Amino acid sequence: MNHIVLGYDGSDFSVQALDWALDEAELRKLPLTVSHAWQWPYGQADEEAKAHLRKAAEHVLWHGADCARSSSSGIRVETDLFEGPAAHRLVELSADAALVVVGSRGLSALPRAVVGSVAGYVAAHAECPVIVVRGPGPLPTVTNPGPIVVSGTEPAASVLEFAFAEAELRHLPVSAPVDLGEWTARHPRTRLEASEGHEHPTLMVVGREHAARFSLADFLLQHAPCPVAVVGG
Known part of the structure; x- marks a missing residue:
C-alpha cells in the first residue's frame, strides 16, 4: 500500500489515466510508479529485432515518466519496464499498491471494444482498488465537480x-x-x-x-x- 501504479502505453487514453494517477499520488502523498509492458508479438525473432522493440518501449516509458515529473508538484516518480503481458504485470504490482490507474483502452484496442482487455482484466483481478479512466487526451478542467x-x-x-x-x-x-x-x-x-x-x-x-x-x-x-x-x- 505504498505507491500508486499507473499503466501507461503512450496512447491518448493513458494520458487521461496519467492525469488522474498524478492527482491520486499528490492527494495521498504517495510515490507514483509508471509501468509499461512490451512483448514481441510475431513469434520467434532475433535479438536485434527484439532490442529495437525494447528501445521503443523504453522511450514510451521515459516519455510517460517525464510527463509525470514535469506535471507534478514534487512527488517521486518511479518506472517499471516489463517484458510480457501488461495486464499480468499490473495485477502483480497491485499486491503492494494503494491504487492502480489505467486507461479504458490502449494502443491495441479495437474501435468497438467495450473496454480494453488490459483494463478489464486488471479491474477484475487486482489486489487493490482500480480506477479506469474513460476517454482520450488530457482530463477536461471541471469548475464545479460532482460527487x-x-x-x-x-x-x-x-x-x-x-x-x-x-x-x-x-x-x-x-x-x-x-x-x-x-x-x-x-x-x-x-x-x-x-x-x-x-x-x-x-x-x-x-x-x-x-x-x-x-x-x-x-x-x-x-x-x-x-x-x-x-x-x-
Missing part, C-alpha cells in the same frame, strides 16, 4: 470506505443509495447527497463482485460519464 457516486443497492463496506476516503481527499460529497448514518459519523467532513442521477459525477465506485454480476464492461466502463473505481470486498 463521488456509489453504484449498487447494497455496497460492501470496502466500497463505501473507498468512496468516503476519496471524497474526503477531494472535498466532495458522496452519493449512495443506502442509509449511511454510520459512515457520515465516521467521516463528519464529508457531505452525503441524495442518490438521484447526477449529470457530472467525479467518480463512480462499484464493488468488484457487483461489477462482475452486472457486466462491468457493458454497463459502467462503456457508459459511465466519468472514471470508474472497482473495489474488492
Whole structure:
C-alpha cells in the first residue's frame, strides 16, 4: 500500500489515466510508479529485432515518466519496464499498491471494444482498488465537480470506505443509495447527497463482485460519464 501504479502505453487514453494517477499520488502523498509492458508479438525473432522493440518501449516509458515529473508538484516518480503481458504485470504490482490507474483502452484496442482487455482484466483481478479512466487526451478542467457516486443497492463496506476516503481527499460529497448514518459519523467532513442521477459525477465506485454480476464492461466502463473505481470486498 505504498505507491500508486499507473499503466501507461503512450496512447491518448493513458494520458487521461496519467492525469488522474498524478492527482491520486499528490492527494495521498504517495510515490507514483509508471509501468509499461512490451512483448514481441510475431513469434520467434532475433535479438536485434527484439532490442529495437525494447528501445521503443523504453522511450514510451521515459516519455510517460517525464510527463509525470514535469506535471507534478514534487512527488517521486518511479518506472517499471516489463517484458510480457501488461495486464499480468499490473495485477502483480497491485499486491503492494494503494491504487492502480489505467486507461479504458490502449494502443491495441479495437474501435468497438467495450473496454480494453488490459483494463478489464486488471479491474477484475487486482489486489487493490482500480480506477479506469474513460476517454482520450488530457482530463477536461471541471469548475464545479460532482460527487463521488456509489453504484449498487447494497455496497460492501470496502466500497463505501473507498468512496468516503476519496471524497474526503477531494472535498466532495458522496452519493449512495443506502442509509449511511454510520459512515457520515465516521467521516463528519464529508457531505452525503441524495442518490438521484447526477449529470457530472467525479467518480463512480462499484464493488468488484457487483461489477462482475452486472457486466462491468457493458454497463459502467462503456457508459459511465466519468472514471470508474472497482473495489474488492
